[in-house]
Amino acid sequence: MTESYKTVSKEATAETVVKKSRFIANVFPVSDEAEAIEKIEGIKKKYYDARHSCYAYQIGKDGSRIKYSDDGEPQGTAGIPMLDILRNEKITDTLVVVTRYFGGILLGTGGLVRAYSGAAKEGLLAAKVITKTLYVNVDIEIDYTLHGKIQYLLLGGGHIIKDTQFTDKVKITALCLYGEKDKLIADITEASQGKAITEVGESCYI
Numbered sequence: 001m002t003e004s005y006k007t008v009s010k011e012a013t014a015e016t017v018v019k020k021s022r023f024i025a026n027v028f029p030v031s032d033e034a035e036a037i038e039k040i041e042g043i044k045k046k047y048y049d050a051r052h053s054c055y056a057y058q059i060g061k062d063g064s065r066i067k068y069s070d071d072g073e074p075q076g077t078a079g080i081p082m083l084d085i086l087r088n089e090k091i092t093d094t095l096v097v098v099t100r101y102f103g104g105i106l107l108g109t110g111g112l113v114r115a116y117s118g119a120a121k122e123g124l125l126a127a128k129v130i131t132k133t134l135y136v137n138v139d140i141e142i143d144y145t146l147h148g149k150i151q152y153l154l155l156g157g158g159h160i161i162k163d164t165q166f167t168d169k170v171k172i173t174a175l176c177l178y179g180e181k182d183k184l185i186a187d188i189t190e191a192s193q194g195k196a197i198t199e200v201g202e203s204c205y206i
Contacts, residue, residue: 002061004133012126018115020103025123047099054078057095058086077112082120134178137201
């Protein structure tokens with residue numbers, strides 16, 4: 001299981017101008033290909049009068065699903081350069097669409113590659129690339145006498161206390177890094193002398 005990955009935190013738009021041509025980058029966090037296609041179609045409708053709306057996306061925690069399009073630009077000048085940025089930076093679950101309004105001056109193959117790459121980078125900067133890390137929920141049930149000790153253990157280990165309930169027992173829900181869950185349970189067992197009841201729950205990316 002992938003323990004961390006990079007993606008974008010939000011939708012964003014950035015515009016650059018190269019020799020009078022406007023390059024409008026729209027960046028989206030996407031969870032599947034159907035969502036990516038829907039966003040691409042939405043951009044093409046929004047900029048219906050533009051000559052090109054090129055795109056690239058990489059989806060899946062391992063970046064296994066990729067697709068790109070030059071949308072009428074010379075082959076290899078738009079989609080692949082944008083996809084290369086996502087792959088080289090290991091940014092996934094992300095769609096980049098760059099729309100071009102032609103300004104009347106030909107840019108040439110190299111100029112187009114630089115322009116589309118530059119626009120994509122500006123879009124990603126605006127969308128803020130973040131790292132999401134895999135955590136797992138650990139439910140802990142202890143006597144009141146152990147509350148301070150277990151709380152100290154959790155916070156001292158950099159774990160997140162999500163919820164604490166006080167009934168006849170103390171019930172703590174903690175978030176632990178996925179790779180550290182076995183060590184945490186062993187530490188809790190040792191600290192409580194085997195009196196704590198622990199259960200590993202669902203995992204999530206934060």
